[in-house]
Amino acid sequence: MQKIYIKDLSQHVGQEVTLSGWLFNKRSGGKIKFLVLRDGSGYLQCVYFKGNVSEDVFNLADRIGQESSIEVTGKVKVEPRAPGGFELDAVNLHLISEAHDYPITPKDHGIEFLMDNRHLWLRSSKQVAIMKIRHRIVKAIRDFFDERGFTLMDPPILTPAVCEGTSTLFETEYFDLGKAYLTQSGQLYAEAGAMALGKVYTFGPTFRAEKSKTRRHLTEFWMVEPEVAFNDLNADMDLAEEFLEYIVQTILKEKQEELKVLERDTSILEKVVRPFPRISYDQAVEILKKNGVDFQYGNDLGATDETIISNQYDRPVMVHRYPTAVKAFYMKRDPENPDLALAVDVLAPEGCGEIIGGSQREDNYELLLERIKEHNLPQEAFEWYLDLRRFGSVPHAGFGLGLERTVGWICGLDHVRETIPFPRMIYRNTP
RNA sequence: UCCGCGAUAGCUCAAUGGUGGAGCAUUCGGCUGUUAACCGAAGGGUUGCAAGUUCGAGUCUUGCUCGCGGAGCCA
Incomplete structure (x- = not known):
């Protein structure tokens, strides 16, 4: 399969694609998970609905921590509610390497800590x-x-x-x-x-x-x-x-x-x-x-x-x-x-x-x-x-x-x- | 090198000389549209190091270490 980067998503609207990158942030509802993927070229919100993916995939999406490396598959769609304007209606999630307790959280940090990291x-x-x-x-x-x-x-x-x-x-x-x-x-x-x-x-x-x-x-x-x-x-x-x-x-x-x-x-x-x-x-x-x-x-x-x-x-x-x-x-x-x-x-x-x-x-x-x-x-x-x-x-x-x-x-x-x-x-x- | 400020939970910070807390993160539970999501619960501490004052020190004093802000230095 051709390698796709987030910055090129506008050329793939409506298609099912696979992208690889890191889990930047995660938000979740009971039966819905929003996984934000970053791949160095941009950021993409991937939506995991419980009914659209296998139970294993849904549990995996729930479990993995920030900066886990992953491969996501799904359909690209235009979505004004998503940051960046595009969204992935996900059908699969493949774990490359699981990460937990990533030190740099999406909150404030001091300069000494950031420089150490x-x-x-x-x-x-x-x-x-x-x-x-x-x-x-x-x-x-x-x-x-x-x-x-x-x-x-x-x-x-x-x-x-x-x-x-x-x-x-x-x-x-x-x-x-x-x-x-x-x-x-x-x-x-x-x-x-x-x-x-x-x-x-x-x-x-x-x-x-x-x-x-x-x-x-x-x-x-x-x-x-x-x-x-x-x-x-x-x-x-x-x-x-x-x-x-x-x-x-x-x-x-x-x-x-x-x-x-x-x-x-x-x-x-x-x-x-x-x-x-x-x-x-x-x-x-x-x-x-x-x-x-x-x-x-x-x-x-x-x-x-x-x-x-x-x-x-x-x-x-x-x-x-x-x-x-x-x-x-x-x-x-x-x-x-x-x-x-x-x-x-x-x-x-x-x-x-x-x-x-x-x-x-x-x-x-x-x-x-x-x-x-x-x-x-x-x-x-x-x-x-x-x-x-x-x-x-x-x-x-x-x-x-x-x-x-x-x-x-x-x-x-x-x-x-x-x-x-x-x-x-x-x-x-x-x- | 000089002046000033600081060091408390993984992170960001609070705590009148008198029982060390909160938010985030983590773990568990809830939620089908979140935008640093939210709601509920739990675990998490040699308060930088050493000494001193005091009945009692995170808090006051001294020294040290590390860092931050600025200055000087800088073809």
């Missing part, structure tokens, strides 16, 4: 919706760059130490070569790729051993990092803007059902269209001062500062030209004011904070070497990176987008821990 929590309808949206965002990201002539280029996960200090890097032994570290970013490798292929993007997991305990931080998260030869900061911002619009509009178009499960207010997402406001760091500081924040010029924007700024707008806001002191060594200085870096952060609305950080890169050999020395970085570790400026250096720019923060924003979640199947955080690395 993350492997089971993933079966809940909201978690299923989040995972489907995450998947679609990943596809939208790849489609966007693939359709625009970018080449996906995977950077290494294991890297030598190249950043300032090792306190935020996860460390591991690497044969006779000493220590290796889990990557924090594929950017420097993406720059090498851009010099080879013009337009590249990296997309993979990155790791930060920061002792951050906030709703926006994971120790292991996914980042997509495009890098484009001959782009300047403005072109970088154009790309970021088009990219975010594409992702949000794609999800709005294709994932309405999941957004509804998540009770997401989509009117906010509908406003995410170009152009996004672009303000300089100096203008951002003015906004903070107008809102009564005692902000020290030259500092980086804190979480609450970002919220105040993004609340001024109904769509993502791009803040550019930060003081060089708070930004990375490889960012190019603004030729009109060497105290500023040609950097941009994109802040998502609704207090979600930074989801993109990018910059035009320093392409001058001498200036880059100077910055490496200023930051007390080991020059020998950067010789390969300096080579990119020795041999055919060009202006180039790129950015990094945090996948989990983006998923959290689009899904309207208040914590990134639900945006990845098995989150890794400072105080949790199980299950």
Whole structure:
């Protein structure tokens, strides 16, 4: 028999079909049982009338517990009273594996309990919706760059130490070569790729051993990092803007059902269209001062500062030209004011904070070497990176987008821990 | 790392320093249209760990452990 999934039931109205899945919920009358089946593609209410099935089947329907795996057979009918609009008039029930005392009941649970049971929590309808949206965002990201002539280029996960200090890097032994570290970013490798292929993007997991305990931080998260030869900061911002619009509009178009499960207010997402406001760091500081924040010029924007700024707008806001002191060594200085870096952060609305950080890169050999020395970085570790400026250096720019923060924003979640199947955080690395 | 809050039944929570309860879940019974179904009954406890105050501690004090919220940190 052909395998049928719940999402395709509209094509089988009036037919007798068999579906397999798990018992999601059960309600019963004396001679009627409502078994809600889930199969990963949807939910289906199956009705067992005492007179329509054998006594064994009816007793089985009465007995099995939540999350028992089953195979149901019956006739598909349109039924406005059933969730989803379709119902199965069941004639048979086959038990695959019986379950009892499933810990996650259809009532409220605390976050600690749910996180301890993350492997089971993933079966809940909201978690299923989040995972489907995450998947679609990943596809939208790849489609966007693939359709625009970018080449996906995977950077290494294991890297030598190249950043300032090792306190935020996860460390591991690497044969006779000493220590290796889990990557924090594929950017420097993406720059090498851009010099080879013009337009590249990296997309993979990155790791930060920061002792951050906030709703926006994971120790292991996914980042997509495009890098484009001959782009300047403005072109970088154009790309970021088009990219975010594409992702949000794609999800709005294709994932309405999941957004509804998540009770997401989509009117906010509908406003995410170009152009996004672009303000300089100096203008951002003015906004903070107008809102009564005692902000020290030259500092980086804190979480609450970002919220105040993004609340001024109904769509993502791009803040550019930060003081060089708070930004990375490889960012190019603004030729009109060497105290500023040609950097941009994109802040998502609704207090979600930074989801993109990018910059035009320093392409001058001498200036880059100077910055490496200023930051007390080991020059020998950067010789390969300096080579990119020795041999055919060009202006180039790129950015990094945090996948989990983006998923959290689009899904309207208040914590990134639900945006990845098995989150890794400072105080949790199980299950 | 800092500030704040918390830990009581499988889960979510209640309990004036004086006999530890409820809802859900589980088990049993009832119900032919339920929508987190409903109705009736039963079982279920080393109140996170250790010490202290007290005639008496789930409740007050101290320490520890674990977690949660926030901050800092965060190319």
